Amino acid sequence: MKYCKVPDETVRRLPFYLRGLLLSLQQGRLCISSQELADLVGIRPWQVRKDFSYFGAFGTPGVGYDTEKLVREIKKILKLDVVQKVALVGVGNVGSAILSYPGFAMYGFDVVAAFDIDHSKIGRKVNNILIEDVSNLATLKHRKINLAILAVPADAAQQTADTLANAGIKGILKFSPCYITVPKKVKVISIDIATDLARLPYYIRAGRIND
Amino acid sequence: MKYCKVPDETVRRLPFYLRGLLLSLQQGRLCISSQELADLVGIRPWQVRKDFSYFGAFGTPGVGYDTEKLVREIKKILKLDVVQKVALVGVGNVGSAILSYPGFAMYGFDVVAAFDIDHSKIGRKVNNILIEDVSNLATLKHRKINLAILAVPADAAQQTADTLANAGIKGILKFSPCYITVPKKVKVISIDIATDLARLPYYIRAGRIND
DNA sequence: CGCTGTGAAGAAGTTCACAGCC
C-alpha cells in the first residue's frame, strides 16, 4: 500500500463497518468476506476493500477477513480501543434522549457528565448522571474529557462551543441547528435533524410508474 | 444555464441556505449576497452561486439576491412550499424528543401522527399527538402522509420500513442504527448518532502545537 | 464598479479490472 491521504468518506464508513462486524461476531461468524460486510452496510465489496487498503492489508486472499482482528484494527484506527469519555451540554428534549441512548456503549463511549443552564434541572440525575451547572464547564479540563455533545438551543451554541474549546474539548458532536466557528484544533461533527428531513420531499417524485 | 444533473451535495445544502435566509429575513435584511449567505452557512460564496445555478438565475448581478424571492424558490425546489405531513414511528427516547422538537416547523413540517408497539404508551398523548398502535400503520395510506420518521429499535427497523412502504410512505428519516432495504420509490435518509460520534476521536490529533 | 452566473480546471471519491496470494 502506497501512502496517501485517507478520504473523509472512508473514515465516515468505518463506524458502519465496525457495527456490521460486531453484529457478525455476535452471530458467531469468525471470518467475513468483503462481499458479506458490504451487504451488512449497504455498499459494494470493492469499496470495503479499498477503504481498508488505506490503512494496510487486513485480509487473507482467498479467505476473507478475521472478524475479531478487523474489529481490533478499526477500533485502533478510530481510537475507540480506549474508553472515550463524553460530556453532554444541554439536557433538553434532545439531551435527555442522548443520556438514555443505549447505542454509544458498543463503540466504547462513556457519557460521564451533563450540564444545563436551567436551575430546576441542575442537581437532578438522568440515567444516573448528575446534571451540573454550565458554569462548571471549565472543570472538564481536569477531568480528562475530550469529547462533548452539544445539545443547546441555536442561540446559545456558539458561546457554549467557545467555552468548550477553552475547557480543552477537542471534538464536538453538535445537534444545535446553526453554524458555529471553533479553533482549528477542535473538530465539529453536526447532526441536523430538521435539515435532513427537509431534503426528503425533494426526492419524492410524483407519478412514478415503477418501483 | 445548461441542463445537467443536480449534485446530491447541492440538495443537501439547500436546507442550510433556507435556514440562513429565514434568519436573515428575521433580522430585516431584504437582500443578501452570496458572500453573506456563505458566511451564515459556513461555506464559500462560489459554492453558493454554483448551487443556485443548477436551478436557474435567482440573483441580480451587482446587487445580490432578493431574500424573500430566494426563500420562495428554495422552498419550491425542496417541495416545502406546501405543508408536509409526517408520521413518527417509535415513541421511545429518540421518538419523544422528536415529538417535542421545535425545529421542524420552520420548514413547514407537521408531525400529525405517532405510533408505538408498547400498549402502555398507546392512547397517551405527547405534545398533543395521540400515540396509536403500530398495527394501524396501514391507515397512513388514506391520510395523505408521505413522510415517516423511523425511531424504532434496530431489530424492528426493517420490518417497520416494509410496513411503511406498503402504507404508501415515500420518504423515511431513519434513526435506527442499522441498514435497511426499501423499494426504489422510497427514499431513506439516515441519522446515526453513535456512528457520527464514533468518528470524532479519529480527528483528534495528539500533541499539536498550534490551533 | 460590484456581484452574479458559468464553462473549464482541479480535487476527491468511486468503480473497474486484474495481479497475486491462499
Added chain:
DNA sequence: GGCTGTGAACTTCTTCACAGCG
C-alpha cells in the same frame, strides 16, 4: 478457484477565473 489489494479509469463535486449585467 476464491478472495484480497491496488493502480488506473471514470465519475462526481469543488474551485477558479472571468464574462456580462445592473
